[in-house]
């Protein structure tokens with residue numbers, strides 16, 4: 001028997017995982033593959049704003065491991081896999097040298113951080129915080145007594 005061409009969801013953030021959960025309520029059988037550039041760990045992004053004052057590190061903000069999400073939602077998860085292009089005629093996602101065919105495609109790939117060009121020699125100390133990996137890097141760089149300037153008042 002040939003394997004069913006999957007529905008592919010790009011992104012395992014709130015949008016991607018919520019969609020997969022809702023699809024599973026209606027269809028337990030359809031083959032779903034999720035593709036994410038990060039580790040696929042489930043977390044609540046708003047907690048990135050409050051995690052520091054709650055004394056939580058990146059692991060403390062994780063809600064479910066990637067494997068647990070794949071099992072719970074009965075789907076395949078490709079982590080650390082970046083979509084580099086879409087062949088819409090051939091219904092294929094381009095993943096660097098690889099590709100993945102899709103029957104239906106959902107792009108739940110969030111938003112990019114605006115990186116400011118700030119002059120000076122402190123570029124490596126500017127931390128955009130838009131995912132768990134960013135938060136981990138920020139927490140690692142913080143030392144007791146560090147002074148932090150926050151840019152962005154959302």
Ligand SMILES: Cc1cc2nc3c(=O)[nH]c(=O)nc-3n(C[C@H](O)[C@H](O)[C@H](O)COP(=O)(O)OP(=O)(O)OC[C@H]3O[C@@H](n4cnc5c(N)ncnc54)[C@H](O)[C@@H]3O)c2cc1C
Pocket residue numbers: 010011012013014015016035036037038045046047048049081082083084108109110111129130131
């Ligand atoms: C610090 C912070 C605090 C927030 N607080 C609130 C709040 O209090 N209330 C509120 O309503 N909203 C808040 N938001 C906004 C809200 O959380 C986000 O809009 C929402 O979580 C975005 O979810 P998403 O699934 O669309 O994107 P994301 O969570 O960003 O997920 C994007 C996914 O796509 C993947 N991806 C991206 N590009 C590619 C690619 N080329 N190939 C493969 N995978 C790719 C990423 O790896 C990731 O898995 C906050 C946002 C931030 C950053």
